[in-house]
Amino acid sequence: MRHRRLGFAFLVLLSCGALLWLMARTLFVVGPDPIGLAMLVLFGLTLPWTTIGFWHAVIGFSLMCFARDPEQLVAPHLRSITGGEPITSDTALLVCIRNEDTQRLRRNLAWMLEGLAGAGELRWFHLYLLSDTSEADIAQQETQTAAALSAQFGPALRITYRRREQSTGFKAGNIRDFCERWGDRHPFAIVLDADSVMSPEAMRRLVRIMQACPRIGILQTLVTGLPSASPFARIFQFGMRLGMRSYTLGAASWQGDCGPYWGHNAILRLAPFIEHCDLPLLPGGPPLGGHVLSHDQLEAVLMRRAGYEVRVLPDEQGSWEENPPNLPEFIRRDLRWCQGNMQYFRLLAMPGLLPVSRWQLVLAILMYVGAPAWMGFTVLGLCRQVPFRLDLGLLLFVTTLAMGLAPKLATLANVLARAPLRRAYGGGLRVIASALLEIVFSMLIAPVSAVAVTVFIVGLLFRRRVGWTSQQRDAQALEPMTAVRALWPQTLVGIGLGIWLWRVAPGAVWYWTPLIAGLAGSIPIALVSAHPRLGRALARAGLCRIPEESLPAGGPPVPRALARVSPYAAQGGK
Numbered sequence: 001m002r003h004r005r006l007g008f009a010f011l012v013l014l015s016c017g018a019l020l021w022l023m024a025r026t027l028f029v030v031g032p033d034p035i036g037l038a039m040l041v042l043f044g045l046t047l048p049w050t051t052i053g054f055w056h057a058v059i060g061f062s063l064m065c066f067a068r069d070p071e072q073l074v075a076p077h078l079r080s081i082t083g084g085e086p087i088t089s090d091t092a093l094l095v096c097i098r099n100e101d102t103q104r105l106r107r108n109l110a111w112m113l114e115g116l117a118g119a120g121e122l123r124w125f126h127l128y129l130l131s132d133t134s135e136a137d138i139a140q141q142e143t144q145t146a147a148a149l150s151a152q153f154g155p156a157l158r159i160t161y162r163r164r165e166q167s168t169g170f171k172a173g174n175i176r177d178f179c180e181r182w183g184d185r186h187p188f189a190i191v192l193d194a195d196s197v198m199s200p201e202a203m204r205r206l207v208r209i210m211q212a213c214p215r216i217g218i219l220q221t222l223v224t225g226l227p228s229a230s231p232f233a234r235i236f237q238f239g240m241r242l243g244m245r246s247y248t249l250g251a252a253s254w255q256g257d258c259g260p261y262w263g264h265n266a267i268l269r270l271a272p273f274i275e276h277c278d279l280p281l282l283p284g285g286p287p288l289g290g291h292v293l294s295h296d297q298l299e300a301v302l303m304r305r306a307g308y309e310v311r312v313l314p315d316e317q318g319s320w321e322e323n324p325p326n327l328p329e330f331i332r333r334d335l336r337w338c339q340g341n342m343q344y345f346r347l348l349a350m351p352g353l354l355p356v357s358r359w360q361l362v363l364a365i366l367m368y369v370g371a372p373a374w375m376g377f378t379v380l381g382l383c384r385q386v387p388f389r390l391d392l393g394l395l396l397f398v399t400t401l402a403m404g405l406a407p408k409l410a411t412l413a414n415v416l417a418r419a420p421l422r423r424a425y426g427g428g429l430r431v432i433a434s435a436l437l438e439i440v441f442s443m444l445i446a447p448v449s450a451v452a453v454t455v456f457i458v459g460l461l462f463r464r465r466v467g468w469t470s471q472q473r474d475a476q477a478l479e480p481m482t483a484v485r486a487l488w489p490q491t492l493v494g495i496g497l498g499i500w501l502w503r504v505a506p507g508a509v510w511y512w513t514p515l516i517a518g519l520a521g522s523i524p525i526a527l528v529s530a531h532p533r534l535g536r537a538l539a540r541a542g543l544c545r546i547p548e549e550s551l552p553a554g555g556p557p558v559p560r561a562l563a564r565v566s567p568y569a570a571q572g573g574k
Contacts, residue, residue: 001256005356008055008254015051019400020044026392035384042380045373048366050403056250057406063249064414071314074252077219078313080212083205087124091207091267092182092189096174098132098167100194101473102141108197109149115200117156124207126158126186130174132167139163171263172279172295179274186270193264195322195473197226202318206267209313217273217308218300220259220266221319222248227549230325230475231538232529237323238544239438241316243407246414248314250407257309258356263296265319269308273299276306282346287339287465294340297364298347301357316547325475326530327445327522328486331452336466338368338453371453378515382500405439424547434544444518444525451490451519478530480523487522494519 023043027036063070072078093112097105109127116122129146133139146161160182169176175191183189188210190203198221206219222244225237252259277299282289292298300310324330341364348361402409412435415421416428425431456464498516501509509516518525528534538544 001254004254004256008059011055012048012051015054015403016044016047019047019051019396022392022396022399026389026396027386029387029389033384033386035380036386039377039380039384042373042377045366046370046377048363049370050400052363053247054403054406056247057243057410058250059253060246060249060251060407061410061414063253064246064410070249074249074256075311075314077209077213077216077311081205081208083208085208085211087121087204087207087211089124089187089207089211090185091125091203092178092186092270093125093127093192093203094130094175094178094189095128095192095194095196096130096132096171096264097142097194099135099138100133102138102145104473105142105194106145106148108195110152112198112200112203113149113153113157116203117153119200119204121200121204122153122156125203126160128178128182129159129161130178131161131163132171132174133163134167169279169291170293170295172292172299176278179270183270183274189268189270189273191264191266191268193321195226195471196223196264197320198265199318205313205318210267210269213309215307215309216311217269217303217306218259218261218266218310220261220310220312222313222316223262223265223319223321224316224546225323226320227546228323228325228475229532229535230530231532231535232327232330233323233325233475234535234538234544235438235441235529236330238434238546239408239442240323241546242411242415242435242438244316244411245314246410247407248312252312252314255312255356257311258304258354258360259300259310259312260360261296261300261303261310265321272303272306272308276308277302280347282343285463287460287463288343288346292340292343292347294337294343294364297360298344301350301353301360304354304357305352322473325472326478327448327526328478328482329472330445331449331486332466333471334449335452335456338456339460339466341365341368342457342460368453368457371450372457375450375454382497382504408435408439421547424550426542426545426550430542430545437543441529443514444521447494447515447518448487448490448522448525451493455489475532475535476530477532478527480527483523483526487526490519490522494522 020040020043023040027039060070063073067073095105095109113122113125113127116125127149129142131139131142133142142163143161146159150157150159162178162181164174164177167173178189188207190198190206192198202221206221209219210216224241224244225233228234228237279292279295279298279302281291284290303310324333344361344365348358353361412431415425415431422428422431426434456466494516497512498509498520501512501516539549
């Protein structure tokens with residue numbers, strides 16, 4: 001594994017160096033200047049994620065094409081079980097909720113529990129509803145939900161409902177409270193969010209692997225999007241699904257036992273988690289001090305520091321979540337993650353971390369530093385009066401764009417090359433049309449998100465922060481004033497940029513069309529992409545379809561469950 005990591009680091013550094021050299025040749029036609037040097041530095045800050053994603057795609061695509069079993073090759077823990085081993089360990093199901101729709105919660109949980117009961121293994125699982133709800137009426141509904149599940153499953157189901165009066169420490173504090181009260185009663189815990197859905201077989205597989213591999217401390221499943229009536233969520237989850245397999249296979253090939261943890265749809269070994277993964281209280285006040293908001297990756301590196309492995313299951317079966325149904329909700333979630341990742345600045349010097357773990361914290365920070373770096377690069381480029389090499393600039397643009405799209409293009413090629421996968425995604429023509437639609441949509445909303453992150457990071461210096469509130473999960477038309485309040489800065493930036501370019505360099509306007517169109521049109525884009533009517537039209541056309549929707553209605557139990565979890569899926573799959 002050490003040689004793989006060194007080889008991967010060499011590829012990434014070589015690629016970054018080559019791109020920086022090409023950018024320097026583009027910028028410095030008549031010698032270095034201060035603005036050009038600043039642009040070169042900002043460009044360098046954007047490169048790690050671009051080059052890492054590219055090499056993940058290359059490695060993942062190679063494994064998909066030439067390995068007999070690529071998943072087992074990068075995840076040897078899959079070979080530790082056959083799937084028929086008996087469950088002999090008591091596992092807690094931790095459902096973390098805060099002001100959520102209790103009808104959806106009950107529907108999701110009932111299907112998962114029915115599957116465990118049908119397999120005769122519900123007795124090995126104990127359901128904990130861990131509530132941080134602040135609304136008294138919703139808390140009452142949660143109590144009724146717990147009672148209804150208890151009545152439905154009877155003595156076979158052990159269920160505990162607990163509501164905290166003070167939501168100290170956010171979700172990590174919620175789980176820590178469970179650990180202190182009941183953690184010593186269970187060897188394992190499967191962590192679920194309110195929108196999480198896992199097939200019973202996926203949950204049993206997690207437990208079997210943990211039973212067979214005592215050195216694994218955290219085992220994370222891939223989490224795919226549920227079908228949705230929202231066109232935004234539908235297009236977004238298709239893009240995520242398209243890039244997920246090649247990217248994850250490539251990442252797992254070098255991360256190995258230092259894999260990711262995303263905070264849900266994963267299983268924890270409770271004894272080391274309780275002992276070693278208690279999060280520190282950061283000095284100072286919010287937004288960068290106090291309790292850690294993005295707890296998951298920090299808990300992963302603490303588990304590795306304790307000598308336990310953090311592994312991922314690099315396949316797409318049996319683990320789902322609901323994606324944000326509209327652009328403002330997507331940005332709100334992204335800014336919450338941004339604030340949490342920026343807190344990692346204060347954790348980089350933690351003693352005892354493995355080099356790979358420390359680098360993962362750096363990457364988590366750079367994930368959001370890249371947005372203001374791109375914005376700064378763009379502004380400086382517009383202000384700079386020094387000539388540059390247009391031919392090399394175009395080559396650099398095409399190269400970085402292709403590298404950024406590589407994970408999606410790699411999986412797309414794999415899907416098109418395999419008839420069963422083509423059919424699962426709706427057929428070759430629909431796959432290509434869906435991919436083109438998703439790429440255009442991503443190019444339009446990327447600058448919208450980048451402006452939001454840039455403004456937010458600047459606001460962190462003035463103690464701006466996001467609240468910890470429940471997420472909107474239902475697909476519904478977006479109110480125009482909601483879109484205006486959320487996206488007016490992007491609109492003004494887009495209009496201002498278009499006017500400026502038209503006045504100073506009208507011939508270059510077409511180069512900037514995606515950026516200007518995405519920003520200036522962010523409000524109508526948000527309104528249109530949230531409307532369920534468009535989502536139903538996409539489904540009827542078979543566009544942005546995921547494999548679960550293509551399975552026949554009388555087939556395996558998972559598609560029927562998806563139709564129950566997301567009632568629109570029953571229509572969307574036709």
